[in-house]
Every structure is written in structure tokens, then in C-alpha cells.
Amino acid sequence: MADNNGGPWGGGGSGGDKGNKNGGGNGRKPDTPQIPEIDELMRKGQEQLRVLMGGKGRGGGGASGDGGAGLPRGTFLFAGLAAVVLWLFASFYTVKPEEQSVELFLGEFNQIGTNGLNFAPWxxxxYEKFNVTTNRTESLGINGSRDSGLGLMLTTDENIVDIDFQVVWNIKNARDFLFSLKEPELSVRAISEAAMREVIAQSELAPILNRDRAAIEANVRQLIQKTLDQRKTGISVLRVNFNKVDPPSRQVIVTAVDGSQKRVSVIDAFRDVQAAEQERDQRERQADAYANQRLAQARGAGAEILEAAEGYRAKVVNAALGEASRFSAVLKEYKVAPEVTRRRLYIETLEKVLANVDKIIMDNGEGGSGVVPYLPLNELRKNSQGGSN
Structure with a gap:
């Protein structure tokens, strides 16, 4: 059994030889391989790591033993190539047409990226990218906030109005938007609410409920944009929309003249007043239309009378001028032949007088001696009665 004293790797030798324990023995390997121990595996791994880091193994003469061989060179090339690919992937980025990018060098502003492919050495x-064309909407009021009193605002005539509105905005400068605001949505909501309260405080209730909504929306938008520009937020306010503008929906107790009490909603009372005002405006428009109609008729009749009077005047003047011209012509003829002219005037006058007289001329000469004079009293009486009627 002395052949297996060289360790689990079969580096056999004489027992107690330290050089052989370090892996430098020349003993014969056993025919049957043995399973290495965990401590030996860890030791081998540490030696290989030292070799990779530029150190030396624990073998004699400063060289690594059989178990200290390094990893293949291809592994290092593959790891380096992967690192380069990851670095390029982190350094190159794309900016779409609807976006703006802000590049930061060690946390400070460097430049604004251009559309398309950009390089930022990580x-x-x-870099930070922002969508500058997407419209963002903030809803404020009772329906758009968790605070039930947010939409209640005081007017200049000391009335309370319930307002729900929306603010539509987008990003116009990505640099200012990144560095000026920590929470842009909350900032826009706070500035919008303050602007709306300021404008409502300068307006009366009736115009707010009826005709001045568009003007109030425009004033609020201008005030919000002015405040945001003063703070260099890089935000553009597109429009402000009213969702609801009503009196408060609370109920009050109303005492009638006879002493009876009833519970009435404030908003219902205001709606009744609005309906009455609309009916009044309608009646006023109807009255104005009737007055304009009658006035036009009177003016037409007056113009007609004036035209008739003008025609009559022209007729009389022309007749007088004609008579004067005729008289001047007769006078001229009278001076030339007075007797003939006098006789002519006499005959013309008799002609005019006797032209409309019912008469019978009887000759008292030889031809009329046989005519019996007869006076038709009945006919004369009828003619006199007809003339009197």
C-alpha cells in the first residue's frame, strides 16, 4: 500500500517526501484513478487563478506543476470580445424623431443628442431620452383629485364656484425639463391650480357660468405658461379645458314668506336663475326683432311718402314753369297783335267753360222758328239730385 501515499492524484513516492507532495514526484500512477478531494480541487483552482493573474504556482523551481495549467488563450479573447460588445451596446443609442436626448458627462450636461444613432461612451x-410630442394631461377639481375641496374657488363677488378642468402639456426643452423639476406632474398641477384660483378671484360668478369661459381658459393658459417659463421648466402648455363649471352642489334650507321651510340645492337654484336669464334674453331678442321689423316698415313708408311728395313738388313746379312759359308766349303774341290775341283767348276760355256743360244751342234765325220751347223739369231735377249726391 506504500504506492498510494503520493496523494489522490497518484504522484507516488517514498512516504514523508515533501517534494513529492508538491506534485514534483516521478512515481508511477496507479492503475485505478481515485476521486479527488474537495480541498485538493480548491487548491488547484487557486493555483490556476494565480497563474491567470500573472503569479506563479506552488511547484518547485517557480514553475507550476502538472495541476496548475492555465485556461486556453481563446477563452480570454472571447471574454474580451464579449466585454467590447457589451460596452458598444451600452454606448450607442438611437433617438426617434419624436424624442429628445440629453447626454451627461459625469453627471453634468454635455449636449443634446441628434435624431438617429448617437454615441455616448459609457x-x-x-443619456436620458424624453418623448417631446406626447401630450400629457393633468386633471384638477373634485373629479380629478383626491381632495374634495380642490375644485371649490372663490370669485370676486364672494361666490363659490365648483370647477373641474384639464391642463394639456408637453415637453419643449428636454434639458430644462431634466434639471429644473424633480416631479414635473406635481409641479404642473400646483402651478395650474394657483393660476386658476388667481383668474377666478378676479372674475364674477355670472360671466364664469355663461359667456367668459373661453376668455378664462386663455388667461389661465397664459398665466401657467408664464410661470413655467420663469422657472425654466422646458414645458409647453397646449390648452386648458373646462370640464365642469357649476355652483356648489350642497343643499341649504330656505324659508318662504309664509314661514315654511324646504331644503333646496344651490346648483338647482342657480340653474333656475340661468333658465330665467336665458328666457329673458330670448324675449329681448324677440322684442328687438319686432322693433327692427316695425322700424324698417316705418322707414319704408316714410321713404315712399317723401318720394311721392318729391314727385308732386316736381309736378307742380314743372306745371307752374309751363304755365309761366305759356303766359310769356301769349304775352309776346298779344304785344304783336292785341285784338287777335284777345279774341283767341276769349274763344279758348269759352271752349273750356262750355266743354263740360250740358247745353242745347238753338238758332233764332229762320231754321229755328218752328221749334217749340220745352223745359224738361224732371230731367233737370234728376240731374240736380245726382250732382248733389
Missing amino acids: PLVT
Whole structure:
């Protein structure tokens, strides 16, 4: 059994020879291999690790023994190639058209990445990418917040209004967005609520509920954008949308004239007032339409009367001018032949007077001596009665 004293690897030799225990013996290997012990395996592994790290094994003469052989050189090449691939994978990145990237050199701003493939040598240079085209929405108010009193705001006429609204925003500058705000969503919500309360505090309740919603939305958006720009947040506010603008939905007890009490909702009362105001506006529009119609008719009738008067005036003036011209012509003829002109005027006057007279002319000469004079009283009486009617 003395042949197996060389250890589990069969490095046999004379017992007690330390050089042989270190793996330098020339003994004969056993015919049957033995299972190595765990301690020996660990020792061999440590020696191989020392060789890989540039050290020496525990064998004599400074050289490693049979059990201290290093790993193949291909293993090191493969490990190095894998490390290079991983480094390149971590250093190259792609920026899409809807994104912006911010490169950081040892944690400080370096530059803004361009669209497409970019190179940031890791770990010295890192990057952050942001989607700058996606619209983000923050909802504020009773329905958009866990705080039930967030949407209740005080107006300048000391009324309370319940407002639910949305703020739509996106990123316009990735550098400012990265370094200016720790929690962008909460900052946008806080600034939006403050801006809305400021604008509502400068407005009365009736315009807020009816006609000034668009103007209030525009003013709130401008105020939010101004505040964000002053803080260099890199955020662009696209629009502000009202979801609900109503009086509070709480109920109150109302005492009537006869002393009876009833519970009435504030919002119902305001809606009744709005309905009455709408009916009033409708009646006013109807009255204005009727007034405009009657006024147009009166103006048309007045214009017609003026045109008729103008026509009559022109007719009378033209007739007077014609009579004056005729008189001037007759006077001129009278000066030339007075007797003839006088006779002519006399005959024309008789012609005009006798033209409309029912008359019978009888000749008292020889031809009319046989006519019996007859006065038709009945006919004259009928004519006189018809003329009086």
C-alpha cells in the first residue's frame, strides 16, 4: 500500500517526501484513478487563478506543476470580445424623431443628442431620452383629485364656484425639463391650480357660468405658461379645458314668506336663475326683432311718402314753369297783335267753360222758328239730385 501515499492524484513516492507532495514526484500512477478531494480541487483552482493573474504556482523551481495549467488563450479573447460588445451596446443609442436626448458627462450636461444613432461612451457619458410630442394631461377639481375641496374657488363677488378642468402639456426643452423639476406632474398641477384660483378671484360668478369661459381658459393658459417659463421648466402648455363649471352642489334650507321651510340645492337654484336669464334674453331678442321689423316698415313708408311728395313738388313746379312759359308766349303774341290775341283767348276760355256743360244751342234765325220751347223739369231735377249726391 506504500504506492498510494503520493496523494489522490497518484504522484507516488517514498512516504514523508515533501517534494513529492508538491506534485514534483516521478512515481508511477496507479492503475485505478481515485476521486479527488474537495480541498485538493480548491487548491488547484487557486493555483490556476494565480497563474491567470500573472503569479506563479506552488511547484518547485517557480514553475507550476502538472495541476496548475492555465485556461486556453481563446477563452480570454472571447471574454474580451464579449466585454467590447457589451460596452458598444451600452454606448450607442438611437433617438426617434419624436424624442429628445440629453447626454451627461459625469453627471453634468454635455449636449443634446441628434435624431438617429448617437454615441455616448459609457460609463463616462450617460443619456436620458424624453418623448417631446406626447401630450400629457393633468386633471384638477373634485373629479380629478383626491381632495374634495380642490375644485371649490372663490370669485370676486364672494361666490363659490365648483370647477373641474384639464391642463394639456408637453415637453419643449428636454434639458430644462431634466434639471429644473424633480416631479414635473406635481409641479404642473400646483402651478395650474394657483393660476386658476388667481383668474377666478378676479372674475364674477355670472360671466364664469355663461359667456367668459373661453376668455378664462386663455388667461389661465397664459398665466401657467408664464410661470413655467420663469422657472425654466422646458414645458409647453397646449390648452386648458373646462370640464365642469357649476355652483356648489350642497343643499341649504330656505324659508318662504309664509314661514315654511324646504331644503333646496344651490346648483338647482342657480340653474333656475340661468333658465330665467336665458328666457329673458330670448324675449329681448324677440322684442328687438319686432322693433327692427316695425322700424324698417316705418322707414319704408316714410321713404315712399317723401318720394311721392318729391314727385308732386316736381309736378307742380314743372306745371307752374309751363304755365309761366305759356303766359310769356301769349304775352309776346298779344304785344304783336292785341285784338287777335284777345279774341283767341276769349274763344279758348269759352271752349273750356262750355266743354263740360250740358247745353242745347238753338238758332233764332229762320231754321229755328218752328221749334217749340220745352223745359224738361224732371230731367233737370234728376240731374240736380245726382250732382248733389
